[in-house]
Amino acid sequence: MQIAIFGRKFNPEYFSVIENLIRILEAKAETFYIYHNFLEFLRSEISFKIPVKSFQNHHEIPPSCFCMISIGGDGTLLDTLPFIRNSGIPVMGINTGRLGFLSSVSTDEMEESVQALFDGRYRIDERSLLMLKSGEKKLFGSFPYALNEVTVLKRDNTSMISISAYVDECYLNTYWADGLMVSTPTGSTGYSLSCGGPIIVPDSENFIITPIASHNLTVRPIVIRDKSIVKLKVQGRVKSHLIVMDSRTVPMENPVDLYIEKAEFKVNLICIEHNDFFKTIRNKLAWGFDKRN
Structure with a gap:
């Protein structure tokens, strides 16, 4: 063994x-x-x-x-x-x-x-992953996947960023905020929870879109099906922002279009x-x- x-x-x-x-x-x-x-x-x-x-x-x-x-x-x-x-x-x-x-x-x-x-x-819990794409840009090398969440954040103490979100090309909202994240059910007990997102059981077939310090107080997290493709159009007054996949971070120049969808494979977690x-x-x-x- x-x-x-x-x-x-x-x-x-x-x-x-x-x-x-x-x-x-x-x-x-x-x-x-x-x-x-x-x-x-x-x-x-x-x-x-x-x-x-x-x-x-x-x-x-x-x-x-x-x-x-x-x-x-x-x-x-x-x-x-x-x-x-x-x-x-x-x-x-x-x-x-x-x-x-x-x-x-x-x-x-x-x-x-x-x-x-x-x-x-024990049993095996299969957990869904997120996959990130951005046109022809190679983000996060050969492993553009996250188990918890993909997060778009402003850099340092700069002004808010503008993030327009689309679900399967259907316009959802434009968020003026410190950031926005797309989370898996696994990630629902992570950063999303700290930002007011709901807890979702791990085998749910959903994603959560959660704003981070939104300037509009009526904007709330929303749960969507995990077969959807989420498109984020990121803009801002400053030249760049941060993209975070779980614990990995890369800077990205504004403006940019990001595409987030369910990965083609899952991760197996051991549950006693x-x-x-x-x-x-x-x-x-x-x-x-x-x-x-």
Whole structure:
């Protein structure tokens, strides 16, 4: 069994927890494929008992890998996408971050969850992705995909930008705002939620268009079907703005037309049998917790 591991530097207090995770995985795995920078960080405190290979791009991860383990928060799990791409390798997130909707396995549940993974007591959640196009421009290299959202933002403290949105070539609205995002159901618990967007269950076939600090207070987020193609025409008084796909950012000159649609493949997330989406949002958002109870 081959297991890939991705992560970023974490608080040193987690080293004992992660070493325990490595020992549990070593009981089943034959080879580890670990992200190069993370491997160097781990080797400062942890030794390995099975062969370890490093990777720096998606070509260096065999498609036969049993799974990818993401160690960190939701941002870390999002960073695994350019490495797994459309390989179908499922991802399980171990949460050493803060809130963690995607990295839903806490360190307290880690041993039980990994054992459930090896025992086959899990399901695969297929999550939709967004694909971004802009005419002949090559945005975000060979991986113009996002799991959470595609966001258009003004740069620095510049004036508002104007974003005209079309759904399947049907004019929706022109937003004067700090920005606008198109989110997947997965992304509905991310940036969109912070901007007043609704929570949508992961298997819904929808997108959310959410304005960011709109100058018109009556403008609200809107839910559309995910078979739609969203066109954004971006303009502004300044020469450029930012385009963000999950955690990746590129500057873009004004004016520009952007096209956002559902990707042709999905990402597989591992969900351990005792976890479900409603349990996650109850716990993470403290629904039902009241000091009067």
